[in-house]
Amino acid sequence: MQDFDIISTSQGSLWRLRPQGEIDIDARPAVHRALGGRPATAHDLDIDMADVSFMDVVGLQLMAHVDTDARSHGLGVTFRGWQRQPRYLLAVAGDFIRVGAALHSPFTRDAA
Template sequence: MNITTTVDGTSARISPCGEIDFDSLPPLRAAVDALPAQVTDLQWDLTHTPFMDVAGLHLLFTPTTGCGPEPRATVTGLRTQPLFLLLMAADVNPALFDLSRLLPDIPPADLRPALP
């Protein structure tokens, strides 16, 4: 997996290229842990991520063990399979997998209709 990190002031973008699974989780976590302390906003650009398993849920919804506050994370460039996984997780447990946090254009779970 190739990982590109771009930092601009208090914002950072991490762009993985490849599948997100448990083998790619450690280097992705390391990319987050390596961000400068001033980063408060993190954007995950998943444009080049065709597949994501449960490791992607851990990456996006479980805080890292690094020191300091977690940056506010958003996701862009979701392809079909990763988006489906996020929607399914949010449907199963909307309190744990709150997509309004990751996808600012998605209303909170209590304002969304349930998936069919």
């Protein structure tokens, strides 16, 4: 298992986070510390995922939390640089979300 860290930098209104390592339940404290260090001048958050080689479902939840937290403070959020495995997890999660939405759609009816 690879240790996890987040490098945080800011320049003017741009706040950059660069997670490094594997994002799983052990990454939670570092993610919360990073969010607590939000610069007061930040209007946009750029998250560079290039150094994240693995992310599990807990990591996906953590990244969703980062997005929600930043947006709740008025920041625009951009994720970029997704590696193969985390990008695959996003695709699979997206498929489940679309299937779940279709199953709960008012246009979906059980066969009679």
